[in-house]
Amino acid sequence: MSRIYMMVVITNRSRRNRLKEFFEEHEICQVLDAPGSGTANSEVLDYFGLEATEKNVYFSIVTDETWKRLRRSLIINLQIDIPGSGIAFTIPVSSIGGKNVLQFLTQGQEYEKEEESALTETKYELVVAIANQGSIDSVMDAARSGGSGGGTVLHAKGTGVEKAEKFLGVSLAKEKEVILIVTKKSQKDSIMKAIMDQCGLKEEERVIVFSLPVTGTAGIRMLEEDLD
Structure with a gap:
């Protein structure tokens, strides 16, 4: 049995080409690349010997066996464990x-399906929808019809290898919208189904949607019903 994770890698933007080579070497086809920047204050940067450089954030779906292999290579070949080189971590995926x-x-990763996430005690889920550029309104309309209140949008670019573009007519080599929706676990399935039905792979938006478990929240006023 295998688990599926979202792998997140954050490095200095100057290493973008090296990271692209890294993913291609390991045949990780579906990678989203989004720009970012560090937020640590000068004291923290000085203490760890870091620089306030621009960052790139990479998102990909991996199995547990793939993560073990990639983690070893990230440490040995990219030296990501050295302060200032970056960080990598995984988050369990609860449904796809x-x-x-x-x-x-x-694709290309050995995977044997197991039961949906064992994190059954979580109250909330993060629904992640990846759509073609210009699809925000239609995806959010679909999500709202499934019970969503709203979401947050990231603009990203795919860095996948060419064979990903031929799979189901979906390309991650173009500009993408990443819509993040935090919702109650009980509403997750209806939101995901609405997005799939109205904006799925057969539609113009060609949305890919999955969810991640959320283990804690703050500031989600409409959802926090148990706060004293």
């Missing part, structure tokens, strides 16, 4: 919107 999307996100 459809068999075809699962095959697309894990």
Whole structure:
């Protein structure tokens, strides 16, 4: 049995080409690349010998066996464990919107399906929808019809290898919208289904959707019903 994770890698933007080579060497086809910047104050930067450089954040779906292999290479070949080189971590994926999307996100990786996430005690989920550029309104309309209140949008670019573009007609080599929606676990399935039905792989938006468990929240006033 295998687990599926979202792998997040954050490095200085100057290493972008090296990271692209890294993913291609390990045949990780579906990678989203989004710009970012560090927020640590000068005292923290000085203490760790870091520089306030521009960052790139990379997102990809990996199995546990793939993560073990990539983690070793990140440390040995990219020396990501050295202060100032970057950071990498994984977040368990609780569900994926459809068999075809699962095959697309894990292609080339050995995977044997297990039961949905064991994190059954979590109250909230983060629904992640990846869509073609210009699809924000239609995706959010679909999400709201499934019970969502709103979301946050990131603009990203795919850095996948060419074979990803041929799979199901989906390309991650173009500009993408990443819509993040925090919702109650009980509403997750209806939101994901609405997005899949109205904006799925057969539609113009070509949305890929999956969810991640959320273990704590603050500031989600409409959802926090148990706060004294």
